[in-house]
Amino acid sequence: MTGRQLITDTQNTWCPGCGNFSIEHTLKNILSAMEQDGKSLDDVVLVTGIGCHAKIADYLNINTFYALHGRTIPAATGIKLANPGLTVICCSGDGDSYAEGLDHLIFAAKRNVDITVIIHNNRVYGLTTGQYTPTSPLGFRGKSTPLGTVEYPFNPLELMLACGATYIARGYTKKMDLLRSLVLDGIAHKGFAFIDVLQICATFFPLADYYTPRVYELKDHDRTSFDAACTKVREWDYNNDSPIALGTFYEKNLPAFDTRMAVRAMNEHDRSHAMQELLLSRT
Amino acid sequence: MHEVSVLVGGKAGDGINSAGAMVAQLLNHRGYYTYLYFDYPSLIRGGHNFAVIRGAEKPVACCKKSVDFILALNQETLEQHKKAFRPDTAVIFNKDLVKGTGQGVPVHEILTAEHAPEIMGNSALIGGFAKTAGIGWETVEAVFKAHIPKGTDLNLRVARRAYDQLSTVQPVARRESPALPLLTGNEAIGLGMINGGLDVYLSYPMTPSSSLLHFLAEQKEKFGIMVVHPENEIAVILMGLGAAYAGKRAAVGTSGGGFCLMTEGLSLAGMAELPIVLLVSQRTGPSTGLPTFTGQTDLQFVLHAGQGEYPRLIIAPGNAEEALYWSAVAMNIAWKFQIPAFILADKTVSEGTYSVELSRVPEVRRQEPGMWDGSQPYRRYADTPSGISPLAFPGMKDAVVKVDSYAHDEAGITTEDADLVERMTKKRLRKWEGLKAEMNQYPQVRLYGKQDAPVALFCWGSTQGVCTETADQLGLRVVCPVILSPFPAEQLKKALAGVEHLIAVEENATGQLATLARLHGIEIHDKILWFDGRPFMPEDLLEKVAAVLS
Numbered sequence: 001m002t003g004r005q006l007i008t009d010t011q012n013t014w015c016p017g018c019g020n021f022s023i024e025h026t027l028k029n030i031l032s033a034m035e036q037d038g039k040s041l042d043d044v045v046l047v048t049g050i051g052c053h054a055k056i057a058d059y060l061n062i063n064t065f066y067a068l069h070g071r072t073i074p075a076a077t078g079i080k081l082a083n084p085g086l087t088v089i090c091c092s093g094d095g096d097s098y099a100e101g102l103d104h105l106i107f108a109a110k111r112n113v114d115i116t117v118i119i120h121n122n123r124v125y126g127l128t129t130g131q132y133t134p135t136s137p138l139g140f141r142g143k144s145t146p147l148g149t150v151e152y153p154f155n156p157l158e159l160m161l162a163c164g165a166t167y168i169a170r171g172y173t174k175k176m177d178l179l180r181s182l183v184l185d186g187i188a189h190k191g192f193a194f195i196d197v198l199q200i201c202a203t204f205f206p207l208a209d210y211y212t213p214r215v216y217e218l219k220d221h222d223r224t225s226f227d228a229a230c231t232k233v234r235e236w237d238y239n240n241d242s243p244i245a246l247g248t249f250y251e252k253n254l255p256a257f258d259t260r261m262a263v264r265a266m267n268e269h270d271r272s273h274a275m276q277e278l279l280l281s282r283t
Numbered sequence: 284m285h286e287v288s289v290l291v292g293g294k295a296g297d298g299i300n301s302a303g304a305m306v307a308q309l310l311n312h313r314g315y316y317t318y319l320y321f322d323y324p325s326l327i328r329g330g331h332n333f334a335v336i337r338g339a340e341k342p343v344a345c346c347k348k349s350v351d352f353i354l355a356l357n358q359e360t361l362e363q364h365k366k367a368f369r370p371d372t373a374v375i376f377n378k379d380l381v382k383g384t385g386q387g388v389p390v391h392e393i394l395t396a397e398h399a400p401e402i403m404g405n406s407a408l409i410g411g412f413a414k415t416a417g418i419g420w421e422t423v424e425a426v427f428k429a430h431i432p433k434g435t436d437l438n439l440r441v442a443r444r445a446y447d448q449l450s451t452v453q454p455v456a457r458r459e460s461p462a463l464p465l466l467t468g469n470e471a472i473g474l475g476m477i478n479g480g481l482d483v484y485l486s487y488p489m490t491p492s493s494s495l496l497h498f499l500a501e502q503k504e505k506f507g508i509m510v511v512h513p514e515n516e517i518a519v520i521l522m523g524l525g526a527a528y529a530g531k532r533a534a535v536g537t538s539g540g541g542f543c544l545m546t547e548g549l550s551l552a553g554m555a556e557l558p559i560v561l562l563v564s565q566r567t568g569p570s571t572g573l574p575t576f577t578g579q580t581d582l583q584f585v586l587h588a589g590q591g592e593y594p595r596l597i598i599a600p601g602n603a604e605e606a607l608y609w610s611a612v613a614m615n616i617a618w619k620f621q622i623p624a625f626i627l628a629d630k631t632v633s634e635g636t637y638s639v640e641l642s643r644v645p646e647v648r649r650q651e652p653g654m655w656d657g658s659q660p661y662r663r664y665a666d667t668p669s670g671i672s673p674l675a676f677p678g679m680k681d682a683v684v685k686v687d688s689y690a691h692d693e694a695g696i697t698t699e700d701a702d703l704v705e706r707m708t709k710k711r712l713r714k715w716e717g718l719k720a721e722m723n724q725y726p727q728v729r730l731y732g733k734q735d736a737p738v739a740l741f742c743w744g745s746t747q748g749v750c751t752e753t754a755d756q757l758g759l760r761v762v763c764p765v766i767l768s769p770f771p772a773e774q775l776k777k778a779l780a781g782v783e784h785l786i787a788v789e790e791n792a793t794g795q796l797a798t799l800a801r802l803h804g805i806e807i808h809d810k811i812l813w814f815d816g817r818p819f820m821p822e823d824l825l826e827k828v829a830a831v832l833s
Binding site: 044047061066068074078080081104106107262263264265266275277 | 311462465474477482504507509521523525531547548649677678679681687688689697
């Protein structure tokens with residue numbers, strides 16, 4: 001379908017000032033550019049979990065799989081395995097992929113599944129009205145932790161590096177140009193692309209005034225160096241007040257899971273012949 | 284009925300299952316229908332394993348307590364199976380390890396003479412068994428050539444030495460029937476799925492479903508299927524649903540504990556109307572239970588698993604032939620109605636080996652589901668009279684394919700609108716009616732035994748074999764629903780016509796089929812329940828039925 005309207009008529013229910021608008025806008029622009037470059041949007045699939053982020057499935061007029069909380073990535077893996085010709089993008093939340101579905105994130109990185117995972121990391125549960133997530137800072141006061149959390153956040157970029165992710169980046173919803181180039185890079189990357197996006201939750205964790213003065217774009221950084229990536233991802237640990245680097249920390253080319261798993265298609269006649277052969281061998 | 288039973292015992296790691304399989308093939312080539320039951324503890328090495336192989340003139344699906352032959356690879360075999368002995372039981376044992384009466388095979392001496400590795404010791408015992416049973420050498424040769432592709436000649440020389448040293452004490456009459464393919468229930472399920480168009484099989488290992496994962500992984504190139512072993516059962520079913528969304532026929536396999544993890548995905552399949560076939564092979568529960576033993580305790584769980592209300596198909600095959608047939612049907616029905624379809628098996632069916640007579644298995648081919656014709660903009664959940672919406676897959680020109688776990692409209696966009704929610708719920712549930720009508724075209728209920736007897740045994744799944752044998756002896760009827768959801772009330776009532784005394788026979792402690800049947804107005808007069816993890820044996824069932832009837 002060409003020249004399609006990319007935004008559905010569905011009423012948008014994100015809060016005013018929500019960072020999800022920036023991500024939606026970024027994806028819409030990318031889709032529109034893809035179409036102008038002659039790529040059919042029929043071959044693009046967006047998979048989401050459950051949470052504020054996931055409403056994007058209703059808002060974008062493309063193929064979507066609005067999955068379960070935490071289960072964005074296995075659904076996307078199944079889609080990519082079934083049809084490697086599809087461009088599969090996952091929009092997932094920090095509660096979604098860092099808490100409920102962390103195992104799947106780790107394994108997708110380990111397997112190098114050729115999907116692009118965009119984490120809408122607002123560091124708070126929005127849709128369930130304000131509880132801490134795995135990346136909320138120590139002492140975060142949420143509805144389930146009114147006296148403040150007593151656990152440190154984990155650093156998802158460091159985790160992804162340890163798990164073998166072949167593309168690791170961080171964006172920020174108030175740096176739209178950079179976000180666009182990171183998502184484009186992630187889609188172009190043949191393998192597992194992980195983009196942690198610092199997303200503003202206007203209602204429960206409005207961190208723009210915290211992030212904006214601290215963020216900077218990576219320059220003169222060797223993205224092919226694992227050691228350099230290790231050092232850089234550890235600069236800010238999601239808890240201290242260090243400068244926050246944005247950009248691509250690491251990229252490596254490795255064969256993708258769906259390529260390695262590909263099987264030779266077989267017609268019914270050949271299958272039936274194989275069946276006869278097998279049954280004979282059991283006689 | 285002329286028949287023969289053989290027990291092969293040894294410690295875990297002795298290759299009891301493969302030795303049993305060779306004995307089964309010898310009986311198969313002797314013209315007998317065979318059944319093999321493999322009993323093993325949940326460990327890798329050291330525990331006691333045994334296989335019981337039964338050959339008969341009629342199809343068999345259970346083992347007897349007493350046997351005609353015992354092949355003892357260790358002393359424990361003779362000690363643990365005293366009840367299996369009759370005065371005329373022929374014993375063949377490894378002379379190096381076992382003190383017994385019968386015919387000892389000098390395994391070490393034979394291996395040394397042939398410069399053969401220790402692993403070939405079982406071939407000596409099998410050669411010894413063949414001679415004891417009066418099975419001609421040409422049969423031994425044929426079976427070894429077909430089933431031991433590596434080192435065939437050396438294995439045969441080892442077997443021959445034992446064959447020449449022992450004498451025939453318990454001849455097994457030759458029958459003029461051709462050898463049949465021997466398949467485990469799980470292999471038959473896999474082949475059935477392939478006949479039904481399987482593209483991708485996903486599973487996380489869990490006994491007794493794992494052997495299907497192993498079998499399909501081994502055969503994947505031969506049949507052009509993808510086999511995936513993901514990180515857990517949640518990923519298994521979600522990947523399967525992702526593949527189904529993209530147009531590939533997926534099946535998953537697990538047992539009770541793994542199925543617990545799949546239930547959120549199952550409910551997603553119900554809401555998103557994504558077809559998926561699930562093998563749930565029961566073992567003794569609750570929880571970890573007895574991992575390598577059998578049970579029929581998950582019928583009510585599978586019937587009700589997953590939040591919300593949506594149609595599902597549940598098939599409980601009772602042997603490999605049924606598994607082969609119904610697994611292909613399950614695949615087609617799942618896709619026709621865009622629903623989850625279960626193969627509800629148990630350890631007995633999954634890991635038992637059966638003779639499969641292909642002439643008794645109706646051929647099923649992959650049937651294509653109703654597809655979108657492109658004339659109107661695509662709506663994934665188009666409301667139709669049947670409740671079945673035409674399918675399209677991502678990548679198809681001009682189709683925007685939106686599936687959604689939330690309540691949604693016809694286009695697959697989330698809604699909380701009261702009227703729409705009600706209409707879409709009705710749309711999904713309308714598929715029940717079509718499914719019931721469709722399944723009514725199939726033989727959903729099997730009748731065995733004396734088909735007009737006023738006393739009937741009422742069973743499901745793997746107990747069908749033992750019930751039939753018992754019924755044949757006592758002149759009773761056996762009524763066995765193969766389809767458990769949608770409940771085949773109509774066919775069952777016909778099958779039960781004239782029954783005055785209905786006895787439910789189940790391998791669980793509460794009578795789960797009985798509970799289900801009562802909901803449909805079928806009166807159960809007695810229940811015979813067995814729940815020690817071991818399959819019913821005909822001797823035990825006979826005693827229990829006689830007690831109920833007296």
